Amino acid sequence: MSDAVNGRPAGLRVLTTAFLAAWLIAALFPFAWTVWGSFKVEGDFFSRVSFWNAIHGTRTIMQTGGAYTLAGYDGAWIKNEFWRPAINTVIVTLCVTCISLVVGTLGGYALARSGHRYAFWVLIAALVFRAMPHITLVSGYLLPFFQMNIWGVLPTTIIVLVAINQPFTLWMLHSFFLSIPKDLDESALVDGCSRFQAFRLVIIPVMWPGVVTTGLFSFLLGYNDFTVTSMLLSQENQTMIPKIASFLGSIENAGNVMFAVAAVVSATVPLFILVLFFQRQIVSGLTAGAVKG
Amino acid sequence: MARLFSLSRAIVQFRGRGLAMAAGSAKLTGAPGACLVFLPDWTKLMPHRTFFAFIFPSLLAMLLFITLPIVSVAVQSLFHEHEAILTSVESCDPFGCQTQTKVDSAAMAAIKKEHPLGQFAGLSNYTDHNHLALKDLGQIFASGAGWRGIASQIMDLPFYRALAFTLVYCFAVTPLAMVLGFIIALAVNTMPRFWRGPAIFVSILPMIITPLVGSLILSWMFNPAGILGATLQSLSGDPRLSLRASATLTWLVLLTYGIWTNGPFSFVVFYAGLQTVPLDTLESAKIDGASRWESTRFVIIPHLLPLATFVALVQLMDNFRVFEPIVGFSAEANATSLSWLVYNDLVSQDAQQFGSAAATSMMTIIGVIILLVPVLIRTWREFSRKVV
Numbered sequence: 001m002s003d004a005v006n007g008r009p010a011g012l013r014v015l016t017t018a019f020l021a022a023w024l025i026a027a028l029f030p031f032a033w034t035v036w037g038s039f040k041v042e043g044d045f046f047s048r049v050s051f052w053n054a055i056h057g058t059r060t061i062m063q064t065g066g067a068y069t070l071a072g073y074d075g076a077w078i079k080n081e082f083w084r085p086a087i088n089t090v091i092v093t094l095c096v097t098c099i100s101l102v103v104g105t106l107g108g109y110a111l112a113r114s115g116h117r118y119a120f121w122v123l124i125a126a127l128v129f130r131a132m133p134h135i136t137l138v139s140g141y142l143l144p145f146f147q148m149n150i151w152g153v154l155p156t157t158i159i160v161l162v163a164i165n166q167p168f169t170l171w172m173l174h175s176f177f178l179s180i181p182k183d184l185d186e187s188a189l190v191d192g193c194s195r196f197q198a199f200r201l202v203i204i205p206v207m208w209p210g211v212v213t214t215g216l217f218s219f220l221l222g223y224n225d226f227t228v229t230s231m232l233l234s235q236e237n238q239t240m241i242p243k244i245a246s247f248l249g250s251i252e253n254a255g256n257v258m259f260a261v262a263a264v265v266s267a268t269v270p271l272f273i274l275v276l277f278f279q280r281q282i283v284s285g286l287t288a289g290a291v292k293g
Numbered sequence: 294m295a296r297l298f299s300l301s302r303a304i305v306q307f308r309g310r311g312l313a314m315a316a317g318s319a320k321l322t323g324a325p326g327a328c329l330v331f332l333p334d335w336t337k338l339m340p341h342r343t344f345f346a347f348i349f350p351s352l353l354a355m356l357l358f359i360t361l362p363i364v365s366v367a368v369q370s371l372f373h374e375h376e377a378i379l380t381s382v383e384s385c386d387p388f389g390c391q392t393q394t395k396v397d398s399a400a401m402a403a404i405k406k407e408h409p410l411g412q413f414a415g416l417s418n419y420t421d422h423n424h425l426a427l428k429d430l431g432q433i434f435a436s437g438a439g440w441r442g443i444a445s446q447i448m449d450l451p452f453y454r455a456l457a458f459t460l461v462y463c464f465a466v467t468p469l470a471m472v473l474g475f476i477i478a479l480a481v482n483t484m485p486r487f488w489r490g491p492a493i494f495v496s497i498l499p500m501i502i503t504p505l506v507g508s509l510i511l512s513w514m515f516n517p518a519g520i521l522g523a524t525l526q527s528l529s530g531d532p533r534l535s536l537r538a539s540a541t542l543t544w545l546v547l548l549t550y551g552i553w554t555n556g557p558f559s560f561v562v563f564y565a566g567l568q569t570v571p572l573d574t575l576e577s578a579k580i581d582g583a584s585r586w587e588s589t590r591f592v593i594i595p596h597l598l599p600l601a602t603f604v605a606l607v608q609l610m611d612n613f614r615v616f617e618p619i620v621g622f623s624a625e626a627n628a629t630s631l632s633w634l635v636y637n638d639l640v641s642q643d644a645q646q647f648g649s650a651a652a653t654s655m656m657t658i659i660g661v662i663i664l665l666v667p668v669l670i671r672t673w674r675e676f677s678r679k680v681v
Binding site for chain 1: 338339341343344345347348350351352354355357358359360361362363364365366369409410473476477479480481483484490492493494495496497498499501502503504505506507509510511513514516518519520523524553557558561562565585610613614616617620623631632635636638639640645647650651654655657658661662664665668669672673676
C-alpha cells in the first residue's frame with residue numbers, strides 16, 4: 001500500500017488530510033472540551049453568552065478569583081462521596097474480570113478441543129445469548145432476586161455480570177485456543193499429564209496474550225455497564241456509572257451539574273489510561289473475532 | 294494428516310506473535326509430529342466427562358443467569374400487577390389542603406406476598422395499549438384517515454414509537470458507521486507509519502467510552518447553552534432550537550452519536566483487513582491500468598466484504614438494544630427504544646410493572662432472534678465446512 005501513497009494526486013491528498021483532521025477532532029474534541037470545562041464554573045461551561053467564556057473562564061474568575069476551579073471535583077468526590085461508588089466499581093470490575101477469565105478459559109479450552117458436535121451447539125447457544133439485550137435479562141432477574149432477598153448487593157451483580165459476559169468470553173477464548181496447535185497438549189498427554197495438568201502447565205503459559213486481551217474486554221464490560229448495575233444495586237452499593245445517572249436526577253436541578261461533569265471526567269480517566277497501555281491488545285481483540293471468522 | 298499439518302502451519306503464520314510463542318514451546322516439549330502418529334484415537338476427541346468437567350462452571354452460569362431469566366420473563370409476561378388498593382389521604386401545606394389518593398401499602402404488601410407474580414393476565418399484556426395496541430390499531434385503520442394520518446397516529450402509540458426509533462437507529466447507524474469506518478481506515482492507511490499509532494488511539498476513544506458517559510458528554514455539548522447547541526442556534530437563526538423542542542433534531546443527534554461511537558469498530562476491523570490486501574493483486578490491477586477508484590472498488594472492497602458482513606451483523610445486533618443514549622440525552626420525550634421501554638417499566642421504585650416490562654422484553658427477544666437468523670446460518674455453514 002505504501003508505494004500507492006507516493007503516487008497520490010495532490011487533490012486527493014488534501015482531501016484525505018482534511019477528512020482525517022475532521023475525524024480526529026470529532027473523536028477527541030468532546031473529551032478535551034469536557035475535561036477543560038470541568039475546571040470551570042457552570043456559568044462558563046454552559047455559557048448563555050458565548051462559548052469563549054468557557055475558554056477564557058470569565059465567570060470562573062469572577063466567582064472564584066482564578067481561571068480554574070476544583071469546585072466540581074470537590075462537590076463530586078467529597079460532598080457527594082463519589083469515592084464510595086469508585087471503590088465499588090473497582091471491586092466489581094476486578095471480580096468480574098478474574099472470575100470471567102477463570103471460568104471462561106476452562107470452558108473455551110473444552111470447546112476448542114472437544115471435537116464433538118455438541119460443542120458446536122454450545123457455541124451457537126452462546127451466540128444467541130450474546131445477542132440478548134441485557135435489559136430483558138434484568139427484567140427476568142428482578143422479581144426472583146427480590147423474592148430470594150439477594151437484590152442490591154455486590155456479589156449478585158458480579159455473578160450476573162460474569163454470566164452475561166460468558167458468551168463473549170467463551171467465543172473469544174475459544175478462537176484463541178484454536179490458534180494453539182493441538183500437538184502441544186497432545187504431547188503433554190502422551191508424557192503422562194492429565195487433561196487439567198496439560199491445560200494448566202502447557203497451554204495456559206502460551207495463552208497469556210489471549211487471556212490478557214479477553215480480560216481487557218471483560219474489564220470494559222464490567223466497567224461500562226449501566227443496565228445491570230443500575231437495576232440490581234441498591235443506592236448505597238452503586239458503582240460509578242449508575243451513580244452518575246442518579247447525580248443527574250438529583251443535582252441538575254440544584255444547579256450543580258458541574259458535579260456530574262467532574263464525575264464523568266473522573267470515570268473517563270481510567271479508560272484513557274487503559275487504551276494508552278493496551279491499545280495493541282484491544283485492536284487485536286477486536287480483529288480476532290472478525291478476521292478469524 | 295498432511296492436510297491437518299499444513300492447516301495448523303497456516304494458522305501459525307496467520308496469527309502472529311502469540312502463535313510464534315506457541316510454536317516455540319512446541320519445539321521445547323519434544324517433536325509433536327513424531328508422537329502424533331502413535332497417538333491412540335481417544336486424544337482426537339475429548340472424552341465427554343472431561344468436556345463437561347471443564348465447561349461446567351460456564352454452562353451453569355449461563356443456565357442460571359441467562360436461560361432461566363428468559364423463562365422467567367416469559368412467565369412474568371403472562372401476569373399483571375395487582376390493582377392498586379387505594380385510600381384517600383388529605384395533605385395540607387401552606388397553600389391549602391388537597392385530598393390525595395394514595396396506595397394502601399399494607400394491603401398491597403399482603404396481596405403481593407400471597408401472589409408475587411400478580412394476577413394471571415393471559416396475553417393481554419401483549420395486546421394492551423402500551424404494547425401491540427390491537428384495539429387502537431383497529432380504531433386508527435377504521436377512522437379512514439389518509440396514510441399520513443394513520444402513520445402519525447400509530448407513531449403516537451408507545452410501543453410503535455419505540456419500535457420505529459429502534460429500527461431507524463439500527464438500520465441507519467449500522468451502514469453509515471461502516472462507511473465512516475471504512476473511509477477512516479483508508480485514510481489512516483495512507484498516513485506515515487509513525488503517526489498511525491496516535492491516530493488509532495484517538496479513533497478508538499469514542500468506541501471504548503462508557504455509552505452513558507459518551508452520550509452525556511455529547512448531550513452537554515448539544516445543550517442550548519453548550520458549545521454545539523449554541524452554534525446550532527446561531528447557524529439556524531432560531532434562538533429556541535433545542536433537543537427538547539425539536540424531535541427531528543433529537544433523532545439526528547442520537548444518530549450522530551451512534552455513528553460517532555460505532556464507526557471506530559468498523560475502522561479497526563477494516564484497517565486490520567487492509568493490512569492483508571494482497572499487494573500483487575493491487576499492483577497487477579495498476580499495471581492493467583486500473584484507476585485508484587477502480588482498484589478500491591474491484592480489489593479492496595471485495596477483499597473486505599467478508600469482514601463487512603461480520604461487522605454488519607454484530608453491529609445490527611448491538612444497535613438493536615440501543616438504550617443508554619436515550620438516558621444520557623434525556624431524549625425520552627422525542628425518541629424511545631424498546632430497551633428503554635423495559636427500563637422505564639422497571640425503574641420506578643414503587644410501581645414497577647413487571648408484566649408490561651416482560652411483554653416488551655419478549656417482543657425484543659423475538660426481534661433479536663429475527664436479526665440473528667442470518668448469523669446463525671452463516672456460522673452453521675462455516676462449521677459444516679470445517680468439519681467436512
